[in-house]
Amino acid sequence: MNKLAIMKVACNKCLPLKQIEIPDFTQAEKNRLLELTIQSAMLSIKYITDNYAVSYRDAKFMVNHINKINGHCNRCNFEKLEGEYIECARCEALNFNWKKANLHEKHVYSNNILVIHFSNIRTSSHAYS
Numbered sequence: 001m002n003k004l005a006i007m008k009v010a011c012n013k014c015l016p017l018k019q020i021e022i023p024d025f026t027q028a029e030k031n032r033l034l035e036l037t038i039q040s041a042m043l044s045i046k047y048i049t050d051n052y053a054v055s056y057r058d059a060k061f062m063v064n065h066i067n068k069i070n071g072h073c074n075r076c077n078f079e080k081l082e083g084e085y086i087e088c089a090r091c092e093a094l095n096f097n098w099k100k101a102n103l104h105e106k107h108v109y110s111n112n113i114l115v116i117h118f119s120n121i122r123t124s125s126h127a128y129s
C-alpha cells in the first residue's frame with residue numbers, strides 16, 4: 001500500500017510557489033479518503049500520515065483540497081469541475097475532484113453512512129441556490 005507512484009500537485013491559491021508530492025492513490029483509497037474526509041478531516045489526515053510517507057502538513061493540504069461533493073469547488077460555489085486534480089475555472093484553487101466509484105468489493109466500511117452524509121450535504125447546498 002505504501003508503494004504507490006508519487007505525483008506532484010500545486011494550488012495557485014494557498015501554495016502558489018510550492019508543489020506537494022502526493023501518492024497516486026488507487027480508486028479504493030480515494031473512496032476511503034473521501035469517506036473519511038466527509039466524516040472528519042482530522043480522521044482523514046491521521047489515516048494519510050499513518051499509512052503513507054506524507055507529513056502532517058502535506059496531509060492537511062491534501063484533505064483541504066478533497067472535494068466533499070464531486071464537481072463542487074471546495075473554495076467557491078463553482079459546481080462544474082471536471083476531471084481530477086484540477087484548478088477551479090472560477091477561483092483557480094486546486095481541487096482533488098475524486099469521484100467515489102463502486103468497486104464491487106466487500107469493504108466493511110459503511111457505504112450506507114456515506115450515502116446519508118452525501119444526501120445531507122446535497123440538501124444543505126440546495127438551500128443556497
Ligand SMILES: [Zn+2]
Binds near residue numbers: 013014
Ligand atoms: Zn489551495
Ligand SMILES: [Zn+2]
Binds near residue numbers: 089090
Ligand atoms: Zn472555485
